[in-house]
Amino acid sequence: MGSSTIGILGTGSYAPEKILTNADLSAIVDTSDEWIFTRTGIRERHIAGDNETTSLMAAAAGRAALVDAGLTPADIDLIIVATMTPDHPMPATACFVQNHLGVSSHAACFDLNAACSGFLYALDTAWAMLGSGRYRHALVIGAEKMSTVLDWTDRTTCVLFGDGAGAVVLGPSRGTAEILGAKLYAEGTHARLLWIPNGGSNAPVPAPGTHFPPRTLTMKGREIFKIAVREMEDAAREILEQHQMSAANIACVIPHQANLRIIDVIAQSLELPLERFFVNLERYGNTSAASIPLALDEARRSGRIKPGDTTLFVAFGAGLTYGSALVRW
Numbered sequence: 001m002g003s004s005t006i007g008i009l010g011t012g013s014y015a016p017e018k019i020l021t022n023a024d025l026s027a028i029v030d031t032s033d034e035w036i037f038t039r040t041g042i043r044e045r046h047i048a049g050d051n052e053t054t055s056l057m058a059a060a061a062g063r064a065a066l067v068d069a070g071l072t073p074a075d076i077d078l079i080i081v082a083t084m085t086p087d088h089p090m091p092a093t094a095c096f097v098q099n100h101l102g103v104s105s106h107a108a109c110f111d112l113n114a115a116c117s118g119f120l121y122a123l124d125t126a127w128a129m130l131g132s133g134r135y136r137h138a139l140v141i142g143a144e145k146m147s148t149v150l151d152w153t154d155r156t157t158c159v160l161f162g163d164g165a166g167a168v169v170l171g172p173s174r175g176t177a178e179i180l181g182a183k184l185y186a187e188g189t190h191a192r193l194l195w196i197p198n199g200g201s202n203a204p205v206p207a208p209g210t211h212f213p214p215r216t217l218t219m220k221g222r223e224i225f226k227i228a229v230r231e232m233e234d235a236a237r238e239i240l241e242q243h244q245m246s247a248a249n250i251a252c253v254i255p256h257q258a259n260l261r262i263i264d265v266i267a268q269s270l271e272l273p274l275e276r277f278f279v280n281l282e283r284y285g286n287t288s289a290a291s292i293p294l295a296l297d298e299a300r301r302s303g304r305i306k307p308g309d310t311t312l313f314v315a316f317g318a319g320l321t322y323g324s325a326l327v328r329w
């Protein structure tokens with residue numbers, strides 16, 4: 001466990017202006033609002049413009065989180081961007097974010113890829129780094145331009161995801177919003193259930209004059225559904241046990257926003273009413289690493305989180321990675 005004196009000092013989020021509804025999607029692939037909504041709970045998602053990069057969205061969310069924390073870019077000495085859709089294979093998107101925000105060259109900046117669990121991985125990493133005493137204030141951002149890795153002819157995947165960013169500022173706790181714990185996991189045996197086969201160093205080099213195959217995501221949805229439920233349940237139960245809490249102690253669960261049916265099954269198994277879960281996926285779809293910080297920011301700004309509340313974050317994603325974290329506000 002890391003230091004118990006690190007807290008969330010501010011939150012921020014950003015979603016692109018353009019909205020793609022289920023009806024809009026039914027003009028692109030053979031689908032319907034009825035199918036998408038009943039299977040997933042999603043009504044619409046935000047889609048970034050051509051020039052709206054992951055780093056620009058990340059910076060917008062980061063800027064909002066800094067304002068919320070009452071800090072300036074000069075206070076930041078660590079930026080971690082959780083993303084599976086970086087601006088470029090290299091350098092890290094976090095370095096572009098540093099530039100957009102004007103954060104000093106004394107800051108450490110790097111990306112972290114744990115797909116949809118990325119924010120929790122980045123949170124735990126930053127918590128440990130700050131807990132070491134060698135860094136003081138971190139910007140922890142989840143940002144994704146999922147629209148660039150979707151096959152827009154594949155109705156089984158393109159209806160599920162959206163673009164956006166969410167951020168938190170971590171620093172010495174001001175007596176509130178303390179991180180109580182975090183636990184990360186991965187089951188690499190399932191790495192190929194949800195992946196982007198091409199675009200990395202393991203993709204075959206194309207013959208001269210031909211192109212690389214498209215860098216798009218493929219998924220075995222049914223298998224993922226079952227494993228996701230088990231993993232999120234396990235991650236939630238273990239962290240509660242570790243902290244001698246029961247689900248009843250949790251005022252608000254902020255789950256990864258992939259599918260309302262998955263959240264519903266977890267609510268039942270934890271014996272919590274669905275109202276205890278903050279859900280905004282009907283307006284965003286699955287924004288991968290951005291989903292928890294985006295939901296957290298909305299939950300805070302809408303008054304859903306009160307001083308003294310304990311919140312549980314729980315996520316799963318490609319890898320298959322999963323994890324959980326507890327914060328007392």
Ligand SMILES: CC(C)(COP(=O)(O)OP(=O)(O)OC[C@H]1O[C@@H](n2cnc3c(N)ncnc32)[C@H](O)[C@@H]1OP(=O)(O)O)[C@@H](O)C(=O)NCCC(=O)NCCS
Pocket residue numbers: 030031032035036039040116155156157159194219221222224225228258259286316317318
């Ligand atoms: C993807 C998911 C919504 C599919 O729901 P499902 O109930 O498992 O549906 P299936 O894949 O069994 O497909 C059922 C039928 O709907 C069809 N279908 C799939 N996508 C469709 C769409 N967008 N519109 C209309 N029909 C669709 C299928 O072709 C299939 O038709 P068939 O019975 O004629 O073969 C669901 O499996 C899921 O959410 N899995 C988890 C995925 C996830 O969260 N991934 C992100 C991880 S971070």
